[in-house]
Amino acid sequence: MNLLTMSRNGIIAISALIALNSCKKNSDSDKTGTEVVLTNHSTTPVLAKKLAGFENLEMYSLIGSDDVLSGSPNFIFGGSADGAGLIKNNDGGYYFLVNHEDNFAVSRITLDKTFKPTKGEYILNSNGGIWRLCSATMATQAEHGFGPLFLTSGESGEESRTHGINPLEANFVANASKEIAALGRTSAENAVPLNKNAFPGKTVIIIGDDDSGAEGGQVLLYVSNTVGDLTNGKLYTLRRKDLNIKERDMAEGTGYDVEFVEIPNAATLTGRQLQVAAAGLSSIRFGRVEDLDYGKGNATANREIYFNVTGQATTGANADFSRTKYGRVYKLVLDAANPLLGRMECILDGDNRTNGKAKEFQNPDNILVTEKYVYIQEDANSYGDETHDAYIYQYNIATKELKKVIELDHRRTASDAAKYNVGGNSSFGSWEYGALIDVSETIGIDNTFMLCIQPHTWRGDKYKGVDGGALRPNENQASQIIIIKGLPK
DSSP, X not given: OOOOOOOOOOOOOHXXXXXXXXXXXXXXXXXXSOOOOEEOOOSSOOOEEEOTTOTTOEEEEEEETTOOBTTXXXXXXXXXXXXXXXXXXXXXXXXXXXXXGGGTEEEEEEEOTTOOEEEEEEEEOHHHHOSOEEEEEEEOHHHHSSOOEEEEEEOSSTTOOEEEEOTTOSSOOTTSOOBOGGGOSXXXXXXXXXXXXXXXXXXXXXXXXXXXXXXXXXXXXXXXXXXXXXXXXXXXXXXXXXXXXXGGGSOBTOEEEEEEEEOTTGGGSOHHHHHHHHXXXXXXXXXXXXXXXXXXXXXXXXXXXXEEEOXXXXXXXXXXXXXXXXXXXXXXXXXXXXXXXXXXXXXXXXXXXXXXXXXXXXXXXXXXXXXXXXXXXXXXXXXXXOOSSOEEEEEETTTOOEEEEEEEOOOTTSTTHHHHXXXXXXXXXXXXXXXXXXXXXXXXXXXXXXXXXXXXTXXXXXXXXXXXXXXXXXXXXXXXXXXXXXXXX
């Protein structure tokens, strides 16, 4: 998902780097002054496979739930790894924060200078997390003008909130909630601060509401006229200027004028009150807004927001099929002079199953935007008509070409199939991705990413209640983090 870069490491001798790299079979490192060596550190195989045209990608298994870390031998990496962020720590190594969605928890993994995981701890357990924690964003001074702050959103219904966690905190209290009231109560997938150059002098945070009820999922915007202010700003909801609230009345490839309108007293409202207030303002009723990200490279791109709407079944609130079923990707361009104005279009429509560019979509969820591409990750909604395991797609911003990059590997025919397919072979699309984050600048190796994988049928008693909180004692999933090198930006 989304991501966060800090400065590179100091220079070390090229000869030392070459010597270190030559000792490692199945490893990789660029000669860019970094001590990082990309290699397999986990006992778990990479649970993903490269697709045609991307055979040259290099993938490494970094950490999984069966690994024992030398600095914390009793730590077990939890299941459903989702939103994540990487940052340099004060010891010359790295901290990797990751949501464990169904544990309602956040773990912090310490990696040394070579990028080897050495220690793990739960910086937020289920008592503090309170809700399912989905996507996340690591805000940093360099990128956003404030932080570091790990923003992770609750998604257990409309009364959930977003937490703000200091990733460098030494004396953290894992069972203490870190809610940010000003971002409102909503079933949020992610809260994404825009780059500091998008609207200089302001804090602008875009929020996706993963709701499927009567009022639908909304796109919200928090705006403060002070950089780093997460208390005194205002919350707004997105609507079309013509006040048409139906998502599928927007045709793929057609632009629509939109605006954000204030939800009065949003910080004091219950989630139910906020939903009703937004609906009363004629907000667009999307079929579950999932992850969001913005373009990279310059201020103009920073004001271009891409987001996934995952879709919902054509029953209940969507019985009229006014919202997407199989999922859509939208591009929202904010006005350079005013973040409350913009123009939006659906760039990929999964409901066009005959000849649409995205006709194979199985409910896009997480998203990552780089300088040239949008990477879209699937999480099938289990309609029963799935035809493949979850893909990651690459959308070329300039040419609008859509390609498949990676597919999850359920290992159904491998010798260890029973371990990863508890209860029998998993169904198509039953596994999903968590965050895909760009770590190239942080570690000093070009075109390098970290990917969270949620193999939902990899389960066992040893994974139960590993976060240490009391709310999810029977949560028994496992998960994995891999590194991908060579993915173009």
